[in-house]
Amino acid sequence: MSVARHLTTEELHEGLDEIRRSPRDQGALVLIVRRPGVNEREVLERGELDLAQGLVGDSWNRRGSSRSIDGGPHPDMQLNIMNARAIALVAQSPDRWQLAGDQLFVDLDLSPANLPPGTRLAIGSAIVEVTAEPHTGCGKFVSRFGVDAMKFVNSTIGRELSLRGINAKVVQPGAIRIGDTVRKVPAH
Secondary structure, three states, rough: OOOOOOOOOHHHHHHHHHHHHHOEEEOOOOEEEOOOOOOOOOEEEEEEEEEEEEEOOOHHOOOOOOOOOOOOOOOOEEEEEHHHHHHHHOOOOOHHHHHHOEEEEOOOOOOOOOOOOOOOEOOOOOOEOOOOOOOOOHHHHHHHHHHHHHHHHOOOHHHOOOOOOOOEEEEEOOOOOOEOOOOOOOOO
């Protein structure tokens, strides 16, 4: 895995125009990362999304959350999804994307204006639903990408664009693979 210099706030802001060009209604699944254990990552060509497990083989269902009522896995934080253009900017190298800790990286506008909670996305044969739980990052994000990157993704513009990503849950299980179309599912 390559080591990258942490970008400054100014360098990060220079990448905003590219991120804003993300497709709004239909994009692509660029990367799938399974986290079998703490600080472990497996990059997958294909995966299975399951109602109970989230990404099959991922450790989400074994991780506790301070945001859940019982301290167990939070049902609305089953999947972490990040904009591929945002992670490309922050990480600088594709082999560092997995360090963000998200499972799915998509080329799609993840802003709450475009994907408010309750929005459904079809990915492969699966459907996921955007949840209201905020995705803000942690100390590991700072150590991997820098303080300026954390401040950038959590800034006013960072929150407006969901640069740190979004949380979602599986509502229809199915198979996913790199290159699958990610598209908004019309409301019923």
